[in-house]
Amino acid sequence: MNRKKPIMKKAIELFANQGIEATAVQQFTDACGISKGAFYLVFKSKTDLILSIVDEFGKRFLLELDQLVKPEQEAQQKLLQFYLIFCEEIFRNFERDEKYTEVT
Secondary structure (H helix, E strand, C coil): CCCHHHHHHHHHHHHHHHCCCCCCHHHHHHHHCCCHHHHHHHCCCHHHHHHHHHHHHHHHHHHHHHHHCCCCCCHHHHHHHHHHHHHHHHHCCCCCCHHHHCCC
């Protein structure tokens, strides 16, 4: 079973709510119901976890971009598709709450 994905998903949630600096490894392990040892078998450090999240985001973003931007589209349409994919990917994992309602 791949333990990376559930830890990464919970980490994104914790980072969004508390910030990266304020979130400790113990909080990931508590939220996921795993030991610190199990965490460190999957990730070398909190930094490794962050890099894995960024890598996963980048891979999904590029895959979606590659699939949706067709060579026959005009430059303006490609730019619009890029913008939409970028924004959708950024907000995909964040639930709307009081912190974000003022932005819209």
